[in-house]
Amino acid sequence: MNIFKKTIFSVLLSLLVIGSANADKIKIGTEGAYPPWNSKNEAGKLIGFEVELAYTLCRYIGQQCEIVEQDWDGMIPALIMRKFDAIMAGMSITAERQKAISFSQGYADEVASLAVMKGSSLEGLDTPAGINLTKPDAAAKKALKTLTAALAGKTVCVQTATIHQNFLDSGDVGKVNVRTYKTQDEVNLDLASGRCDAALAAAVAFSDYAEKSGKPVVLTGPTFSGGAFGNGVGVGIRKDDTELLNAFNKAIDKARKNGDISRIATKWFGFDASM
Amino acid sequence: MDLELMINSFPKLLSAAVITLKLLSVSLIIGLFIGLLFAILRLNKNILINKFAYGYSYIFRGTPLLVQIFIIYFGLGQIEYLRTTFLWVILKEPYWCAIIAFALNTGAYTSEILRSAFQTIKPGIVEAGQSLGISSKIIFYKIQIPIAIRQSLPAYGNEIILMMKGTSLASTVTIMDLTGVAKYIISTTFKPIEVFILAGGIYLFMTFCIHNLIQLLEKKYKY
Numbered sequence: 001m002n003i004f005k006k007t008i009f010s011v012l013l014s015l016l017v018i019g020s021a022n023a024d025k026i027k028i029g030t031e032g033a034y035p036p037w038n039s040k041n042e043a044g045k046l047i048g049f050e051v052e053l054a055y056t057l058c059r060y061i062g063q064q065c066e067i068v069e070q071d072w073d074g075m076i077p078a079l080i081m082r083k084f085d086a087i088m089a090g091m092s093i094t095a096e097r098q099k100a101i102s103f104s105q106g107y108a109d110e111v112a113s114l115a116v117m118k119g120s121s122l123e124g125l126d127t128p129a130g131i132n133l134t135k136p137d138a139a140a141k142k143a144l145k146t147l148t149a150a151l152a153g154k155t156v157c158v159q160t161a162t163i164h165q166n167f168l169d170s171g172d173v174g175k176v177n178v179r180t181y182k183t184q185d186e187v188n189l190d191l192a193s194g195r196c197d198a199a200l201a202a203a204v205a206f207s208d209y210a211e212k213s214g215k216p217v218v219l220t221g222p223t224f225s226g227g228a229f230g231n232g233v234g235v236g237i238r239k240d241d242t243e244l245l246n247a248f249n250k251a252i253d254k255a256r257k258n259g260d261i262s263r264i265a266t267k268w269f270g271f272d273a274s275m
Numbered sequence: 276m277d278l279e280l281m282i283n284s285f286p287k288l289l290s291a292a293v294i295t296l297k298l299l300s301v302s303l304i305i306g307l308f309i310g311l312l313f314a315i316l317r318l319n320k321n322i323l324i325n326k327f328a329y330g331y332s333y334i335f336r337g338t339p340l341l342v343q344i345f346i347i348y349f350g351l352g353q354i355e356y357l358r359t360t361f362l363w364v365i366l367k368e369p370y371w372c373a374i375i376a377f378a379l380n381t382g383a384y385t386s387e388i389l390r391s392a393f394q395t396i397k398p399g400i401v402e403a404g405q406s407l408g409i410s411s412k413i414i415f416y417k418i419q420i421p422i423a424i425r426q427s428l429p430a431y432g433n434e435i436i437l438m439m440k441g442t443s444l445a446s447t448v449t450i451m452d453l454t455g456v457a458k459y460i461i462s463t464t465f466k467p468i469e470v471f472i473l474a475g476g477i478y479l480f481m482t483f484c485i486h487n488l489i490q491l492l493e494k495k496y497k498y
Contacts, residue, residue: 077465179449189353193358
């Protein structure tokens, strides 16, 4: 009986220890479906730029991390409801999201672009290579006009709750028929099937898909940044969690200084997307 | 609780509920015809026809509705040959893909409901008709079908309610139905509780209406 009691006691004790060890871990939520930012390999393991960067940042913070998967459309609600403590999911820093959560400083930036299938009438639009929408200059305004005319009545597909959807909803390119999908994978599928006349997402998401699927997906129009597209990608953290916010900001500083961010970004993107 | 958000999103959700009702009614009407046809095929004595009808209802009742929608929407969209045929005009539209999936699904269940209703009709009733010299065609249309419909009302009412909730899966293929719009509002406000409570309330109200309607019909066709 005594041995029995002892066993129970030690099991309970070890549970307690495991429990407290878990409590110390920083839980980071990611989508796992937005390569090269974050995705999964064949074995179902989370990989990608942000997964590797997350472990690096946690090393600088000096705490253990656990990366958990969360569907994109429930990402911010899940953070607020404490399913995890931080978001690293290619989430751009926008004014709209900042009403709900805080962001660390940006660690990487991406440009968005329209993509079409080769041979589409939307291929080869007469626009500059890139436009910034924070303070659009004459060339950017002209490009938006060109896009408005070209996209009128067309179906443009985007992932739901993204900066890309916000941009199309903002009316900067007029009234387009916006179709929203749960994941970028589904956007790619419907672009290839011809249900979408065009799709809007991070330019790297399309080049990654074109490379892996062998489908003739090509970028068209200008690359977009600023304005509705936000100011880089940062770590999303609950508003009341200032301690963790400071820790991440410091860790990003250190990782940037040591060249970790550009090294990891170059590895996954093929170019230095760090900021 | 963000009351202002709830008040603001209510009209948007209501107009989305109209889409939900449209999806439901169109697929129920098509599904009822499919169900009736396959119920009759199930009662056929030819073993091949019988097995074919059984196979259809077995497949569609044995797989999740979500999988059926995905196969029809994303799966068929991958077949390049299909995109060159006239079928693509229909399959290109998410709305029709959802209708096809819902109608085939509810058709399978309806065929089972109607089949069992036909089989519960006492042979004496049919024999009574025969002894009066009524042709078997008229017995079928004027006696068997009305009784079968009455018998199947409670089970069919359940099927309507299940299907109504099933239409929420239309949002997975980009249709802005009640669930789709609720998700859209959440994606910009990040407040799932308020919006889902409202959407759930609207679904519950629709269930309430369907339930009462079926009860009314049951009373009307009592014998």
